Amino acid sequence: MHAANVTTRVVAAVVCLACFALLAFAGSLTPSTDGHGTHTQVGLPQCSLMAFSDVPCPGCGMTTSFAHAADGRLDLALVAQPAGAVGALATAMAVLIAGYIAVTGNNVAVHLRPLAGGRAVFALLALIAAAWVYKIVTLT
Numbered sequence: 001m002h003a004a005n006v007t008t009r010v011v012a013a014v015v016c017l018a019c020f021a022l023l024a025f026a027g028s029l030t031p032s033t034d035g036h037g038t039h040t041q042v043g044l045p046q047c048s049l050m051a052f053s054d055v056p057c058p059g060c061g062m063t064t065s066f067a068h069a070a071d072g073r074l075d076l077a078l079v080a081q082p083a084g085a086v087g088a089l090a091t092a093m094a095v096l097i098a099g100y101i102a103v104t105g106n107n108v109a110v111h112l113r114p115l116a117g118g119r120a121v122f123a124l125l126a127l128i129a130a131a132w133v134y135k136i137v138t139l140t
Contacts, residue, residue: 008101008107009101009102009105010102012099012101012102013098013099013102014071014095014100015098016041016094016095016098016099019091019092019094019098020095022049022091023065023066023069023070023091023092026063026066026067026069026070026088027067027070027071029041029042029063029067029096030067030081031067031068031071031073031076032064032123033066035061035064035080035081035138035139036056036060036061036064036077036080036081036100036135036139037062037064037134038051038064038067039063041057049103050139054139055136055140056132056135056136056139056140057132058128058129058131058132059081059118060081060132060135060139061080061081061084061135062081062083062084063080063084064080064084064088065077065080065081065082065083065085065087066079066083066084066087066088066091067084067090068085069084069088069089069092070088081131081135082127082130082134083127083128083130083131083132087120096104096113126135
């Protein structure tokens, strides 16, 4: 294992806490039974694209998906927004990995760097596009 310096451990702790806070916040929300719209519980407006065209935006259902995932309902998270379910899982993994680095100083993140290349970005964009098509098909 590679030893992490103090700065890396502090950054890891901040990432761990931020990701944990995001999941805890999502868990405090009541997921919308419509599969989208949970974000309105925190005072955000309804999606403008959906309001004017009845076509969901690419992020439609992300908050609902995170709320389901934080409640341990990955099945409902996938139905609400597949990309959101993957994002929630990645956020949970970030809590574990960053927490491990912050506590132990073992920088396992160096082994994850190959995943951050161009293929990973392309795969992420493809996932978001496919999830958007899924939402369009299921909501319209």
